[in-house]
Amino acid sequence: MGVVNxxxxxxxxxxxxxxxxxxxxxxxxxNPDAKVISLGIGDVTRPxxxxxxxxxxxxxxxxxxxxxxxxxxxxxxxxxxxxxxxxHDYKSRGIKLQPSExxxxxxxxxxxxxxxxxxxxxxxxxxxxPVYPVYVDTNVMAGRAGELDENGCWNNIVYLPxxxxxxxxxxxxxECPDIIYLCYPNNPTGTTLSKExxxxxxxYALKNKAIILYDSAYEAFITENDVPHxxxxxxxAEKVAIEFRSFSKTAGFTGLRCGYTVxxxxxxxxxxxxxxxxLNHLWNRRQCTKFNGTAYIVQRAAAAIYSQQGQKEIxxxxxxxxxxxxxxxxxxxxxGYQVYGGVNAPYIWLKTxxxxxxxxxxxxxxNKCHVVVTPGVGFGPSGExxxxxxxxxxxxDCVEAxxxxxxx
Amino acid sequence: MGVVNxxxxxxxxxxxxxxxxxxxxxxxxxNPDAKVISLGIGDVTRPxxxxxxxxxxxxxxxxxxxxxxxxxxxxxxxxxxxxxxxxHDYKSRGIKLQPSExxxxxxxxxxxxxxxxxxxxxxxxxxxxPVYPVYVDTNVMAGRAGELDENGCWNNIVYLPxxxxxxxxxxxxxECPDIIYLCYPNNPTGTTLSKExxxxxxxYALKNKAIILYDSAYEAFITENDVPHxxxxxxxAEKVAIEFRSFSKTAGFTGLRCGYTVxxxxxxxxxxxxxxxxLNHLWNRRQCTKFNGTAYIVQRAAAAIYSQQGQKEIxxxxxxxxxxxxxxxxxxxxxGYQVYGGVNAPYIWLKTxxxxxxxxxxxxxxNKCHVVVTPGVGFGPSGExxxxxxxxxxxxDCVEAxxxxxxx
Numbered sequence: 013m014g015v016v017n018x019x020x021x022x023x024x025x026x027x028x029x030x031x032x033x034x035x036x037x038x039x040x041x042x043n044p045d046a047k048v049i050s051l052g053i054g055d056v057t058r059p060x061x062x063x064x065x066x067x068x069x070x071x072x073x074x075x076x077x078x079x080x081x082x083x084x085x086x087x088x089x090x091x092x093x094x095x096x097x098x099x100h101d102y103k104s105r106g107i108k109l110q111p112s113e114x115x116x117x118x119x120x121x122x123x124x125x126x127x128x129x130x131x132x133x134x135x136x137x138x139x140x141x142p143v144y145p146v147y148v149d150t151n152v153m154a155g156r157a158g159e160l161d162e163n164g165c166w167n168n169i170v171y172l173p174x175x176x177x178x179x180x181x182x183x184x185x186x187e188c189p190d191i192i193y194l195c196y197p198n199n200p201t202g203t204t205l206s207k208e209x210x211x212x213x214x215x216y217a218l219k220n221k222a223i224i225l226y227d228s229a230y231e232a233f234i235t236e237n238d239v240p241h242x243x244x245x246x247x248x249a250e251k252v253a254i255e256f257r258s259f260s261k262t263a264g265f266t267g268l269r270c271g272y273t274v275x276x277x278x279x280x281x282x283x284x285x286x287x288x289x290x291l292n293h294l295w296n297r298r299q300c301t302k303f304n305g306t307a308y309i310v311q312r313a314a315a316a317i318y319s320q321q322g323q324k325e326i327x328x329x330x331x332x333x334x335x336x337x338x339x340x341x342x343x344x345x346x347x348g349y350q351v352y353g354g355v356n357a358p359y360i361w362l363k364t365x366x367x368x369x370x371x372x373x374x375x376x377x378x379n380k381c382h383v384v385v386t387p388g389v390g391f392g393p394s395g396e397x398x399x400x401x402x403x404x405x406x407x408x409d410c411v412e413a414x415x416x417x418x419x420x
Numbered sequence: 421m422g423v424v425n426x427x428x429x430x431x432x433x434x435x436x437x438x439x440x441x442x443x444x445x446x447x448x449x450x451n452p453d454a455k456v457i458s459l460g461i462g463d464v465t466r467p468x469x470x471x472x473x474x475x476x477x478x479x480x481x482x483x484x485x486x487x488x489x490x491x492x493x494x495x496x497x498x499x500x501x502x503x504x505x506x507x508h509d510y511k512s513r514g515i516k517l518q519p520s521e522x523x524x525x526x527x528x529x530x531x532x533x534x535x536x537x538x539x540x541x542x543x544x545x546x547x548x549x550p551v552y553p554v555y556v557d558t559n560v561m562a563g564r565a566g567e568l569d570e571n572g573c574w575n576n577i578v579y580l581p582x583x584x585x586x587x588x589x590x591x592x593x594x595e596c597p598d599i600i601y602l603c604y605p606n607n608p609t610g611t612t613l614s615k616e617x618x619x620x621x622x623x624y625a626l627k628n629k630a631i632i633l634y635d636s637a638y639e640a641f642i643t644e645n646d647v648p649h650x651x652x653x654x655x656x657a658e659k660v661a662i663e664f665r666s667f668s669k670t671a672g673f674t675g676l677r678c679g680y681t682v683x684x685x686x687x688x689x690x691x692x693x694x695x696x697x698x699l700n701h702l703w704n705r706r707q708c709t710k711f712n713g714t715a716y717i718v719q720r721a722a723a724a725i726y727s728q729q730g731q732k733e734i735x736x737x738x739x740x741x742x743x744x745x746x747x748x749x750x751x752x753x754x755x756g757y758q759v760y761g762g763v764n765a766p767y768i769w770l771k772t773x774x775x776x777x778x779x780x781x782x783x784x785x786x787n788k789c790h791v792v793v794t795p796g797v798g799f800g801p802s803g804e805x806x807x808x809x810x811x812x813x814x815x816x817d818c819v820e821a822x823x824x825x826x827x828x
Binding site: 075077082146222268289305308310 | 425431473484534538540542558628631712
């Protein structure tokens with residue numbers, strides 16, 4: 013008789029976005045003339061840049077002739093893309109990587125989910141709180157999370173609060189986690205870690221032989237100097253950290269699907285007898301067995317962003333979103349709100365006014381301003397009392413949203 | 421301290437294709453003037469058809485304008501493609517499916533690998549032998565396979581020999597497997613199951629509440645009438661079977677990456693307390709958590725094969741490969757070889773002559789004919805004494821290969 017993985021059955025539906033959609037639908041039904049602005053959207057809206065479009069057309073034409081057709085590619089990705097990534101994203105910052113340490117994939121979400129397979133279920137996992145739900149959910153599915161308690165926390169996950177109280181810098185917990193998920197620039201708070209703060213975590217991992225899973229999907233939005241672009245800027249990180257990157261927000265690839273994961277050969281974990289294994293080798297085995305590479309034409313598109321013109325074009329788009337973030341941040345600040353993020357990230361994290369929970373503020377903003385935001389509590393217990401705004405809409409909508417907030 | 425999944429460390433490298441490459445390299449070094457023909461290749465070589473190229477260019481242009489740009493799509497795939505699949509591949513054969521029972525992905529290999537996550541590790545798994553290595557390897561990685569014995573078999577996997585002795589129809593084993601992988605038309609043997617033989621397996625699964633994972637990646641190559649195109653042609657299969665399909669061999673998408681998996685809502689498995697769960701629901705949860713959909717442009721390309729012109733074009737390519745298979749099959753037959761498959765599949769399975777093991781025949785064919793085949797033993801113990809030939813090369817090479825076999 014077929015028996016299910018019981019851990020899958022523990023996972024509730026994620027009601028956050030469906031609940032938002034439900035409330036917005038009700039509002040629109042009651043207010044058919046209202047022009048609703050969404051600042052909740054987590055997807056890009058600007059089109060692919062001309063260099064990427066050109067590369068796609070050219071690669072499609074290659075697929076039309078038997079002489080230039082590409083069938084199965086390497087599971088790890090084509091070297092023409094891997095070499096550009098190493099040269100541009102790492103070597104330029106003094107980080108040395110071998111081509112076999114970079115794995116191209118169909119996106120960071122897949123890799124962040126699948127990486128869990130490499131680890132024993134006995135590992136203690138830590139996540140910052142609030143957090144991107146994928147880290148927690150994939151560990152629930154693996155059976156590493158324990159049971160859900162009355163506060164909405166899994167009793168075998170270590171939550172690292174990142175709030176105003178600690179200036180959004182998570183502290184080393186009293187428990188001793190073996191696997192630590194860090195995402196900087198952060199989703200949802202839009203905040204960053206300084207090199208010093210990140211060094212604290214790398215040193216912890218080095219001392220305790222822990223593994224850091226470092227999600228830097230929003231790296232392209234960094235504008236300030238002291239903010240590390242890669243965890244490998246911190247000495248020793250090449251022995252303890254796996255870094256996840258994505259072209260989704262960097263170059264508008266959310267609908268094209270391409271990302272990459274760096275697994276340095278120095279990163280090892282042990283079995284219960286203390287034998288050490290390179291995670292690079294295990295990840296390679298995972299990808300070769302359960303993945304067949306990313307589309308050739310998509311990898312050509314990703315490579316195109318590394319040309320001089322490609323860099324110019326993707327930076328224009330990132331600047332557009334960062335300008336939106338600035339409009340929201342400064343506008344809300346002037347209105348007296350406490351806002352965080354938005355300088356090195358597309359996200360703005362707003363402290364709700366006294367007496368307003370996340371959902372209450374959501375309702376107030378929807379009903380009075382006709383603006384949709386995302387309740388912070390949807391990202392974890394420490395997100396209560398905050399809402400997230402994103403800068404992925406149009407500049408016109410951001411300007412208009414600030415005008416409407418004045419009425420609140 | 422980070423601890424690895426010990427099951428990953430059990431898996432040896434798959435040396436089959438690297439050993440072949442090694443022997444071919446040595447041969448070429450010793451015989452620099454020899455023109456080597458590969459009949460070992462498992463990848464398509466014909467370019468994408470014009471309708472697909474047209475659809476790709478058009479979808480790329482959509483991505484260049486903000487009005488028609490597509491960001492994140494549904495994790496389950498776009499309905500424009502799902503509807504075409506249901507209409508063309510299922511409804512036309514009398515099979516009713518709901519759109520939410522079809523999941524678009526980046527290929528059957530990913531889905532066949534990832535599906536393993538839905539099941540408890542206590543399930544007993546059966547595979548036909550010889551077999552596509554992914555089924556076994558993914559179960560080793562999950563911890564469901566036990567230990568490797570001296571014959572190259574995992575002691576907790578049920579092997580179902582499919583050889584000349586049983587006319588390549590695997591028999592119901594004395595053990596009682598909970599999960600059964602079937603692939604028809606078969607890789608590597610190129611043989612098929614009749615409706616009657618497939619019904620035997622569906623009836624077994626219905627009686628024992630087992631789950632059949634049915635890989636029909638080569639369905640487009642079926643030419644004979646009694647061969648089922650889908651397992652859902654068998655009554656009751658919609659309660660026990662998950663079907664995996666791919667555009668890789670159907671339309672030359674090996675480098676474009678698109679496939680789909682059908683999980684009917686009637687397929688359930690239990691937890692240890694006997695509570696039943698829809699696998700459709702669990703698979704949806706898996707895909708929503710660890711996957712972010714297939715590229716929009718690739719889904720548009722897949723949809724293009726369902727137009728009248730698209731069907732005409734992909735059938736021409738499949739016919740080209742099937743004609744190659746016919747040349748090989750008939751040519752080898754005339755030379756006195758026992759050959760199987762190649763009528764409803766791109767693969768031909770050749771019984772090696774008396775006294776030749778798989779590798780010995782491989783060496784003889786390489787050295788005397790300068791032709792590369794794949795040793796059958798690489799696909800499992802019951803593949804010993806066979807080699808696999810594929811029809812994915814050019815017609816000229818197939819004709820020339822037969823001429824050279826005459827010298828053997």
